[in-house]
Amino acid sequence: MSHPDSGVLAEFRAGIIDGRRGARISAHLATCEHCADLCDSLAEVSVLIGAVPVPVMPDQVVRRLDGVLAAEAARRDISERAGVHSSPGRVAGSSINGAASGSGTNPAGSGSGTNGAGSGRRWNFRLVAMRVLAPAAAAVLLGAGGYGLSQIGATSPTESTAASEPSAAASSVGHGAASSASRAGAIPEIEAPALQVVISSTDYRRTTLRQQLERQLRLPKGDAGPNEPATLSVKACVLRVTKGISPGTLLLVEEAYFQGQPATVIVAVSGHQQIAWVAGDGCSAAEKDLLAMTALSGTSAN
Amino acid sequence: MANTDGEWPSDAELLLRHVAGDSDAFGELFRRHRDRLWAVALRTVCDPEEAADALQDAMVSAFRRAADFRGDSAVTTWLHRIVVNASLDRLRRRAVRPAMSAGDEHALEALVVHDPDPARTADTKLDVDAALRILPPTQRAALVVVDMLGFSVADAAVILGTSPGTVKSRCARARARLLPHVEHLRGNRSASESVSPAQGGDV
Numbered sequence: 392m393s394h395p396d397s398g399v400l401a402e403f404r405a406g407i408i409d410g411r412r413g414a415r416i417s418a419h420l421a422t423c424e425h426c427a428d429l430c431d432s433l434a435e436v437s438v439l440i441g442a443v444p445v446p447v448m449p450d451q452v453v454r455r456l457d458g459v460l461a462a463e464a465a466r467r468d469i470s471e472r473a474g475v476h477s478s479p480g481r482v483a484g485s486s487i488n489g490a491a492s493g494s495g496t497n498p499a500g501s502g503s504g505t506n507g508a509g510s511g512r513r514w515n516f517r518l519v520a521m522r523v524l525a526p527a528a529a530a531v532l533l534g535a536g537g538y539g540l541s542q543i544g545a546t547s548p549t550e551s552t553a554a555s556e557p558s559a560a561a562s563s564v565g566h567g568a569a570s571s572a573s574r575a576g577a578i579p580e581i582e583a584p585a586l587q588v589v590i591s592s593t594d595y596r597r598t599t600l601r602q603q604l605e606r607q608l609r610l611p612k613g614d615a616g617p618n619e620p621a622t623l624s625v626k627a628c629v630l631r632v633t634k635g636i637s638p639g640t641l642l643l644v645e646e647a648y649f650q651g652q653p654a655t656v657i658v659a660v661s662g663h664q665q666i667a668w669v670a671g672d673g674c675s676a677a678e679k680d681l682l683a684m685t686a687l688s689g690t691s692a693n
Numbered sequence: 694m695a696n697t698d699g700e701w702p703s704d705a706e707l708l709l710r711h712v713a714g715d716s717d718a719f720g721e722l723f724r725r726h727r728d729r730l731w732a733v734a735l736r737t738v739c740d741p742e743e744a745a746d747a748l749q750d751a752m753v754s755a756f757r758r759a760a761d762f763r764g765d766s767a768v769t770t771w772l773h774r775i776v777v778n779a780s781l782d783r784l785r786r787r788a789v790r791p792a793m794s795a796g797d798e799h800a801l802e803a804l805v806v807h808d809p810d811p812a813r814t815a816d817t818k819l820d821v822d823a824a825l826r827i828l829p830p831t832q833r834a835a836l837v838v839v840d841m842l843g844f845s846v847a848d849a850a851v852i853l854g855t856s857p858g859t860v861k862s863r864c865a866r867a868r869a870r871l872l873p874h875v876e877h878l879r880g881n882r883s884a885s886e887s888v889s890p891a892q893g894g895d896v
Binding site (some may be wrong): 396397398400401404405406407432433437439443445446447448449452453454456457458460461463464465467468473574577609613 | 714716717719721723727728731732737742744745750752753756757808819822836840841842843846858861862864865866868869870871872875876
């Protein structure tokens with residue numbers, strides 16, 4: 392027979408060619424040194440690849456992912472207490488969702504009232520509750536945000552006594568910012584001014600983001616840079632990025648730079664810490680364009 | 694099947710604790726497997742910055758969807774599957790809009806320089822890395838999972854969301870395709886007798 396090409400030999404070695412064709416190749420290999428060598432070479436490709444050491448995750452990526460997971464845990468913690476779940480959202484592509492053992496949608500189930508009946512069921516229930524509540528909660532957050540810039544940090548929203556169950560959360564959201572805020576004990580009952588944005592020329596760097604932000608948050612109001620009412624596009628961005636975060640937890644919205652590029656920096660309180668997001672130019676109601684995310688120690692909250 | 698070599702608590706236990714509300718459990722699970730998960734992402738997307746993004750997408754997704762895990766595979770298999778999907782997803786998106794992923798060169802540099810790999814068998818590593826880039830993403834992912842990380846074909850099929858037959862065939866095609874590009878690496882001891890890569894047909 393003619394010499395099989397390396398692709399066929401590779402398939403033969405992988406066991407996907409059998410039957411008569413396989414027998415023919417097998418017989419050929421017994422007599423053809425060239426093809427037998429080729430088979431050996433193919434085997435060595437696997438050995439060679441297997442010998443490449445597994446790369447160690449760079450420190451920077453370790454820190455980033457630790458921060459992201461800490462923020463996720465904090466967000467879940469706070470939303471569990473508030474009865475509002477963070478959005479599973481579009482952080483991950485649809486194909487990733489499909490990877491979760493094939494259950495793309497979460498069956499709501501009718502057992503929504505039976506919170507104690509197994510964590511899986513409770514989880515699903517929370518997701519359902521979130522879908523209804525998240526947009527309203529985010530809107531409240533924006534209303535309270537401007538005031539929050541100077542005041543909110545003093546009280547952690549985890550101390551909230553409100554909304555240990557979703558219906559309570561729903562009603563508080565329904566009553567608007569002031570009512571929700573007073574329930575949470577975090578925001579006085581006043582008309583919340585428009586969302587203020589700090590304009591600064593700070594160039595945040597990926598490696599020092601956390602330290603820079605912690606320094607920025609310690610500055611007295613006004614020292615961080617001039618304040619301006621948020622534009623519509625910044626509001627949309629803040630809404631998109633903070634979706635699912637509890638009302639009245641916004642600490643800072645800053646128009647600054649990240650790695651030399653214009654960026655919007657957003658900090659909100661979540662649980663015992665603060666989460667910071669850095670969104671790029673493309674941040675809008677539809678797209679987060681997240682450049683970085685980190686958990687801060689939350690010095691002002693605790 | 695569990696890949697934890699008797700570590701306690703087991704991966705499954707950690708995931709269970711996470712679903713039950715333990716805020717440290719998922720982080721622990723991630724710490725346990727992060728280097729291998731990083732390897733899959735990095736080798737599949739061939740770009741440290743994109744790999745970090747893919748891994749972040751994947752871990753956030755896994756964190757939030759842990760309750761959907763049914764236990765019909767090992768937890769690591771499930772985690773790898775999510776990372777592979779996120780990585781291939783990134784590649785697809787990059788292919789659609791290449792101009793937009795210009796990326797952050799400073800961060801990229803930092804990442805590249807940061808790769809501490811003392812046991813680095815320098816040339817082999819670099820050349821295999823470079824060679825892997827010529828493969829189509831799905832073949833590359835298969836080869837990384839099977840030949841580089843040593844998963845069984847059955848587990849690789851779960852990770853890649855396809856049949857064992859497809860895994861075998863992707864790996865086979867990938868090996869054949871890589872052969873001419875890595876042959877010089879194995880040549881040290883057998884260069885003199887190595888044959889030229891077959892072009893098919895009669896030689």
